[in-house]
Every structure is written in structure tokens, then in C-alpha cells.
Amino acid sequence: MTSPEAPGPNGTRPPPTGRRPGGRTARVRRQVLDATLAELGEHGYDGLTTDAVAARAGVHRTTVYRRWGDVGGLLADVLDAAGDDGWQPPDTGSLEGDLGALNEEILAALTAEPPIMTALIAASFRSEQAARAQQRLWEDRYVRCETVVGRAVERGELPPRTDARQLLIASTAPLYHQLVLLRTPPDPRLPAHAAKSATLAAIAGAFTEP
Numbered sequence: 001m002t003s004p005e006a007p008g009p010n011g012t013r014p015p016p017t018g019r020r021p022g023g024r025t026a027r028v029r030r031q032v033l034d035a036t037l038a039e040l041g042e043h044g045y046d047g048l049t050t051d052a053v054a055a056r057a058g059v060h061r062t063t064v065y066r067r068w069g070d071v072g073g074l075l076a077d078v079l080d081a082a083g084d085d086g087w088q089p090p091d092t093g094s095l096e097g098d099l100g101a102l103n104e105e106i107l108a109a110l111t112a113e114p115p116i117m118t119a120l121i122a123a124s125f126r127s128e129q130a131a132r133a134q135q136r137l138w139e140d141r142y143v144r145c146e147t148v149v150g151r152a153v154e155r156g157e158l159p160p161r162t163d164a165r166q167l168l169i170a171s172t173a174p175l176y177h178q179l180v181l182l183r184t185p186p187d188p189r190l191p192a193h194a195a196k197s198a199t200l201a202a203i204a205g206a207f208t209e210p
Contacts, residue, residue: 032067032068036053075130078120089147106175
């Protein structure tokens with residue numbers, strides 16, 4: 001699951017299919033969103049201001065106020081923009097390999113400097129707009145990642161009717177728990193270990209629907 005830098009995992013929204021406006025409008029939007037990410041990474045939510053974003057983006061502050069309103073609107077658009085990418089989950093040929101590769105991406109995003117992904121997660125607890133956008137992004141990522149489980153079922157690795165969402169949560173949750181909640185030092189073995197544990201549980205039928 002990629003983060004807005006480039007996951008990473010609840011309202012619903014299907015993966016976007018529409019095209020964003022091009023030309024100057026798209027260019028200004030990209031400058032402002034890049035500036036928002038940079039300011040958030042350097043100063044955190046409490047230090048994020050529309051004036052600083054406007055100055056960093058090289059646009060007039062009234063442009064930011066008129067289009068985004070406040071920092072909540074900026075963060076929501078950052079998260080929505082992340083859902084407009086073409087990212088797809090890894091396809092290594094095995095469930096454990098796919099989950100491990102996915103976890104490696106999450107580990108990289110959660111330990112990146114500046115800490116954009118963790119700052120966005122924290123901001124979602126401070127802004128209702130950002131929280132709703134974060135839920136839309138997670139939903140989008142989980143929907144895309146369900147193909148990992150579908151492929152495993154087709155290969156005969158997993159029982160039919162395996163609940164993809166439960167399996168994905170079980171595989172990725174240890175990373176968020178260790179790195180975000182407990183703030184333990186990154187362990188390069190964690191992605192593979194979490195993937196293997198979830199895979200073994202899934203093969204045993206732990207996530208099979210009745």
C-alpha cells in the first residue's frame with residue numbers, strides 16, 4: 001500500500017477513473033499539494049498553515065484559500081490525489097511473497113524521512129476532512145490488494161471463500177502496531193515474518209467465511 005509520497009491500511013469509494021484537469025490548474029494543484037506534504041513533513045500538523053503552503057508553492061494565498069479553504073482541505077486533497085495513481089500490489093507468484101513485498105512497501109513508507117505517512121495518519125485524528133479522505137484512501141488500497149488473495153485462491157494456495165480483507169489486515173497490522181503504536185525500532189525481518197504468519201493462518205482456514 002503506497003503512501004502519498006510515492007502504503008499504504010473507512011468510507012467507500014471505488015478506484016478513481018476520471019481525469020483531472022490539465023494545464024495550469026493541474027500544475028498549481030501539484031505545486032500546492034507538494035508544498036503541503038513538505039510542510040507537513042517538516043513541521044507536523046500543528047505547524048502546517050495555508051500561508052506557509054502558499055509561499056512554498058509560489059502561489060498567492062488567496063488561491064489556496066479559495067480552492068482548499070484550510071489545512072483540512074489541503075490534507076484531504078493530498079490523500080485523494082494519492083488514490084489517483086496507478087499503483088497495484090506486487091505479484092511475486094505466491095501469497096507469502098506478495099504479502100511480504102507489500103509489507104516491505106509499508107515498512108519503507110512508515111520509516112521514510114521526512115515521516116509523511118505517519119504525519120498524515122496523525123493528522124487524520126485532528127481533521128475530520130483528512131479523516132474522511134484517509135478512510136477513502138485505505139478503502140481504495142484494500143480493494144486493490146484483494147487481487148493478491150484472489151490470485152492465491154485461483155492457484156490453490158488458499159481455501160475458497162477466504163475473506164480477503166481479514167487476511168490483508170492480519171498481514172499488515174503488525175507493522176502499524178510495532179512502528180506507529182509501539183514505536184519500536186524497525187526490524188527488517190518483520191515484513192516477512194508477518195506475511196508468513198498470516199499466510200499460515202489463512203492456509204489453515206482462519207479467514208475462511210462459513
